[in-house]
Amino acid sequence: MTVAPVSADRRDGGSAFRHEAMFYASDEAFVDGTLAFIREGLEADEPILVVVNRAKLDWLREGLGEDAGGQVRFADMSGVGANPARIIPAWRDFVSEHAAPGRRLRGIGEPISPSRSAAELVECHRHESLLNLAFADTTGFHLLCPYDVSALGPDVIDQATANHPHIRQDGVERESASYEGLETVEAPFAAPLPEPSVRPRELAFRRGSLRSVRPFVSGCASSAGFSPAKLGDLLLAATEVASNSIRHAGGEGRMRVWREGRVLICEVQDSGRIDQPLVGRERPADGQLGGYGLWLANQLCDLVQVRSFPVGSVVRLHMRVG
Secondary structure, rough: OOEEEEHHHHHHOOOOOOEEEOOOOOEHHHHHHHHHHHHHHHHOOOOOEEOOHHHHHHHHHHHHHHHOOOOEEEEHHHHHHOOOOHHHHHHHHHHHHHHOOOOOOOEEOOOOOOOHHHHHHHHHHHHHHHHHHHHHOOOOOEEEEEEEOOOOOHHEEEEEEHOHHHHOOEEEEEEOOOOOOOHOOOOOOOOOOOOOOOOEEEEEEOOOOHHHHHHHHHHHHOOOOHHHHHHHHEEEEEHHHHHHHHHHHOOOOEEEEEEOEEEEEEEEEEEOOOOOOHHHOOOOOOOOOHHHHHHHHHHHOOOOEEEEEEOOOEEEEEEEEE
């Protein structure tokens, strides 16, 4: 981890979006650091949203007591960010609700924990990186992202320094010399996805044969033990993503379905290019044409992975059995 001191003229972040990782090594350090951050906001009369796990919410509520009043709002990350792609829309709702000329806002969000799967960790890192783009033009918003250095691997912490322009640890604030900048975020995300651990079932589809997708996915999932509701969600998401291939990628695509432990994965490949980094993370506006497929998939699935390569794009839908 490499960091550099913050220059005096950038210490307070001005009026721009300030995205900061807070490294802590104990429960006490987490509570001390986040309570200090919250109390700074309370003193400045800033609306605050805290999105962490339920146990930490209880610690902070207890630490604040009646001081929180109606100024601090709490939300459980296990609900808001079970799929990391749903977190940016939640922050945007908060900002939209409270934004006003000259008004400053604060947030605390901890999407990364040791309980995350490898695929979820990758998408959490992607989320943290995209925050810099999603709020690049937002003034007065200070977002603090805690990281437990005692429980997370060095690679996770290194990635945090690449995704956050600012770092704080033991009360000391610094700029991250490893921050990758918006240029990296804006480029198509082409990180390779691991190959299936088992041989997947495959279906080629094209315009006129889209109706084959639902029975294909249903057949693959029939013995997995899905509830009718979850199976219905997966079928809808898979159909929407396949429809995107028909509309935007030459009218054809290929679907693969396989199981990894208790997760069923449905993957759609096509020859199209996805050049919108925030696709699926921005709520479609009323009357908007397009943009609904990946948004809907993120609302229905436990995890969605989107990649775009020179030869085409891949979307993976993850749904836990149950």
